[in-house]
Amino acid sequence: MTTTDSSAITIIGAGLAGCEAAWQLAERRIPVTLQEMKPEKFSPAHSSPDLAELVCSNSLRSDSPDHAAGLLKRELEQCGSLIMAAARQTSIPAGSALAVDRKAFSRRITEAVSSHPLISLVRAEAASLPITGTVVIATGPLTSAALTDALAELTGQQLYFYDATAPIVAADSINYDRCFWGNRYQPEGEGDYLNCPLDREQYQNLVAAIAAGDQVRAREFEDRKVFEGCMPIEAMVARGTETLAFGPLKPVGLTDPRTGTQPHAVVQLRRENREATMLNLVGFQTRLSFPWQEKVIHLIPGLENAVIYRYGTMHRNTFINAPQLLNRCFQHLREPRIFFAGQISGVEGYLESAASGLIVGTQLALLQKTGRFFPFPATCALGALSTHITNTHSKNFQPMNINFGLFPALEKKMKKAARKAAYAERALEDLNRWLRECPLRLPAED
Numbered sequence: 001m002t003t004t005d006s007s008a009i010t011i012i013g014a015g016l017a018g019c020e021a022a023w024q025l026a027e028r029r030i031p032v033t034l035q036e037m038k039p040e041k042f043s044p045a046h047s048s049p050d051l052a053e054l055v056c057s058n059s060l061r062s063d064s065p066d067h068a069a070g071l072l073k074r075e076l077e078q079c080g081s082l083i084m085a086a087a088r089q090t091s092i093p094a095g096s097a098l099a100v101d102r103k104a105f106s107r108r109i110t111e112a113v114s115s116h117p118l119i120s121l122v123r124a125e126a127a128s129l130p131i132t133g134t135v136v137i138a139t140g141p142l143t144s145a146a147l148t149d150a151l152a153e154l155t156g157q158q159l160y161f162y163d164a165t166a167p168i169v170a171a172d173s174i175n176y177d178r179c180f181w182g183n184r185y186q187p188e189g190e191g192d193y194l195n196c197p198l199d200r201e202q203y204q205n206l207v208a209a210i211a212a213g214d215q216v217r218a219r220e221f222e223d224r225k226v227f228e229g230c231m232p233i234e235a236m237v238a239r240g241t242e243t244l245a246f247g248p249l250k251p252v253g254l255t256d257p258r259t260g261t262q263p264h265a266v267v268q269l270r271r272e273n274r275e276a277t278m279l280n281l282v283g284f285q286t287r288l289s290f291p292w293q294e295k296v297i298h299l300i301p302g303l304e305n306a307v308i309y310r311y312g313t314m315h316r317n318t319f320i321n322a323p324q325l326l327n328r329c330f331q332h333l334r335e336p337r338i339f340f341a342g343q344i345s346g347v348e349g350y351l352e353s354a355a356s357g358l359i360v361g362t363q364l365a366l367l368q369k370t371g372r373f374f375p376f377p378a379t380c381a382l383g384a385l386s387t388h389i390t391n392t393h394s395k396n397f398q399p400m401n402i403n404f405g406l407f408p409a410l411e412k413k414m415k416k417a418a419r420k421a422a423y424a425e426r427a428l429e430d431l432n433r434w435l436r437e438c439p440l441r442l443p444a445e446d
């Protein structure tokens, strides 16, 4: 155990979340210790001694304001984000996406953080939690083993290591004329599952497409035994063409009300959130490439034009079951001196990790300076991330990218393009009101 001064703030992990959280605090004149294990120790995916390393793609996704990721960028910029400033300064042409020169990006952040007079950067692994003071845990999806054990003790839970996730689609992009609601072995009715029925030919085409899919090569450290319970669909297809029809796509107990017969196979979808704006494809976990997943999903009756909110992925991940442990400000419910930020808190992606760091840094600064939190509105992208990590509705909590399905529904029904614009407009209006009313000034205004 490491001991700290009781008023001190220690952030463990100087990735996207940790650097942003440290910056938000330091810029508000609150000293902070930022502890990073690199270069003493590297995770299997990190290789640079610089901070805020992008371990895979160099894209921060869409920069378009009517895309949820684009909206989140605008919000981060309005809130004085270090990560977004560095991304703009090091951007490279990438169409409507924001991509960066990854080395220059990390270098800029490293320079800003290490030269800040109120951030003391400590280069050492945290094998346990400081026993006093406020602690922000931002050690990411590849948190070191010793700290993972300490966190399992703190949370009283096994930290969630997932092997594979299933894709999630937008509820309003489904063609409901081709599918039906109903639970297995229950009389027709509303039911909890949306069933997409496939006849033999449709099933065979689907299986052929999955088999032909180009698997994303597992990294060495991910190449381990897959659990039978969450085997990727492509691994099941490799065992035989009918494996899926006897497994997650089994039709037993389901009668298509339009034909009165049992289909050859059924892809079931289940609500992912309370508002039922998102549905996940049950048992459809996959690590097929994203373009190939789209191709496969669009072969499923009813999902021909499905908008994919989250693609299936498969890699090691470390994250807490946030809805049971955290409040909207990413603070531990039972240990209020502990906060989580970044992927370990249950958000997904570079940008979302930075955003959660901004939320934690801002809220901690508010707590220190005013004695209370002033949470971001639920209607903006920053608030929607808080909604996700406190979503007790989902039985199988998984990290998730920002998407409009996480926002409170709009009052009026409208067409897709208008709806996206309306979400963005409402979000920016509400965030601006929050900024005007916030009792603590933004770093840039000081």
Ligand SMILES: Cc1cc2nc3c(=O)[nH]c(=O)nc-3n(C[C@H](O)[C@H](O)[C@H](O)COP(=O)(O)OP(=O)(O)OC[C@H]3O[C@@H](n4cnc5c(N)ncnc54)[C@H](O)[C@@H]3O)c2cc1C
Residues within 6 Å of the ligand: 012, 013, 014, 015, 016, 017, 018, 035, 036, 037, 038, 042, 043, 045, 046, 052, 053, 054, 055, 056, 057, 058, 124, 125, 126, 127, 138, 139, 140, 141, 142, 143, 144, 147, 219, 315, 316, 341, 342, 343, 344, 348, 349, 350, 351, 353, 354
């Ligand atoms: C293989 C892989 C590929 C990914 N590809 C993408 C992608 O293409 N696009 C995308 O948006 N997201 C991707 N992600 C998710 C990505 O990791 C996160 O989006 C993002 O980097 C998480 O930010 P973070 O700040 O939470 O963690 P990180 O950026 O991982 O930062 C955590 C930091 O904590 C340090 N650390 C860990 N343990 C300790 C310890 N005990 N003591 C001190 N320091 C410690 C690490 O060295 C690291 O610097 C990928 C994740 C993985 C694992």
